[in-house]
Amino acid sequence: MTGQGGVSAVVTGIGHYLPDQVMTTRDVVNRVNERSGRTVVSPRVIHMFSGVEERRYAPPGTTSSELAARAGQAAMAAAGVDPTDIDLLLFAAVTQDVIEPATANIVQERLGCWNAAVFDVKNACNSFVNALDVAAAKIKLGQCRRVLVTTGEVASIHVAWQIRETDEIGLKLPALTVGDAGGAFVVEAGPAPGVLPGVFRSDGREWRRSVILSGGTLKPHDGDHFTMDCDGSRLHELGVERVPAVVGEVLEGAGWTTDDVKLVVPHQTSVQTIEMLRVKLGFAPEQVMVTVDRLGNTGAASIPVALSLAVTEGRAGPGDKILLVGGAAGFGVSVIPLVLPG
Known part of the structure; x- marks a missing residue:
């Protein structure tokens, strides 16, 4: 669009x-x-x-x-x-x-x-x-x-x-x-295509699954809740269950097939979650950028850092079709397709 x-x-x-x-x-x-x-x-x-x-x-x-x-x-x-x-x-x-x-x-x-x-x-x-x-x-x-x-x-x-x-x-x-x-x-x-329309889904019923409770109005001065508490198993289940449908909707909207995508850049939660999603979505290993093994989970920075490294390492370049696949506490899924200028 x-x-x-x-x-x-x-x-x-x-x-x-x-x-x-x-x-x-x-x-x-x-x-x-x-x-x-x-x-x-x-x-x-x-x-x-x-x-x-x-x-x-x-x-x-x-x-x-x-x-x-x-x-x-x-x-x-x-x-x-x-x-x-x-x-x-x-x-x-x-x-x-x-x-x-x-x-x-x-x-x-x-x-x-x-x-x-x-x-x-x-x-x-x-x-x-x-x-x-x-x-x-x-x-x-x-x-x-x-x-x-x-x-x-x-x-x-x-x-x-x-x-x-x-x-x-x-x-x-x-x-x-x-x-x-x-x-x-x-x-x-x-000029087009650039950043194409994405799809975003949220389910606020799952917000308690990953929290840092201190610092807001809920627990404003509670130092015991300044660290992160996260039900990683449940977030993994939610991701594997809900991300594929959103990715499918985005691919259909962009008119892309999985073969058209040069690189999938997912949120870097774990090697296991990324691999399970890769298999479920039908992408080849070389189509998926993984940095979590060497950088850990860097939160909202994980996707831009991974794409930046992909460009630096020659895994993405001008004219390539890229799929950004986000997942977050809340629970939310965010997927954006884009084409790098070339």
Whole structure:
């Protein structure tokens, strides 16, 4: 679908930023067991649960806006645009610098995008994909011509390093797979096809499955609920059950077959979930980008970082048809097809 005057929204620049510190699964396990005062988890359990071998952690004091800004700089460099060329800046992530104002303001200050309107888009791990949809819509409506969509996740601050009770392990385990990262797209008005219409589905009855309860009005000052509690098994079930239908709807709307898709870029929850979805959807292994084994689950940054790495590694390029497949706490599914400019 194109907007006014046949204008489409085209992703012209993709960038990412990864902190230097590599934390192996054994490093994480050793820290948890030491602080818990006993053996509560093993590397084998995390490998079986997620396939994660290592992830990146940002230095203490690093903010979400810092990671987003670094990725934004890379995306603007790739697109060949200056910060003052941006007329809308979006920040979209699970983590944020402050409750007020929107973290997008801080990203703007870091980058010098002084001609841009700014705001945050927040929907758990689907935040970035939703923000891309917003950017494309505003471009097609003629409200802006060049959008910088950013994300910065410092998820490591929500890891429970001390697990007191045995019955907590299941809910605390998914947080041991998270990593920190920043990602960004420059989206500009341009010729079709570009970013095509996506499909989005939500089921709020499942919101309790993955939570960080502290910091909002529900538990405003409760430090005991600042870490992530997640029913990973249930989220896996929901993803495998509901994502395929949404992907099928998107492919039909775009007029694509599975063979047409150069690369599927899914949210990076676990190797096992991605593989099960791949088989169920009928994609070949080389059609699916997997980074969770080396970067962990980087929240809303996982999709832009994975696509940025795919471009860097030569797995995606000009003219390729790309399928972004998001899944998030809530529970939500977000799928967007796009064609890289060529």
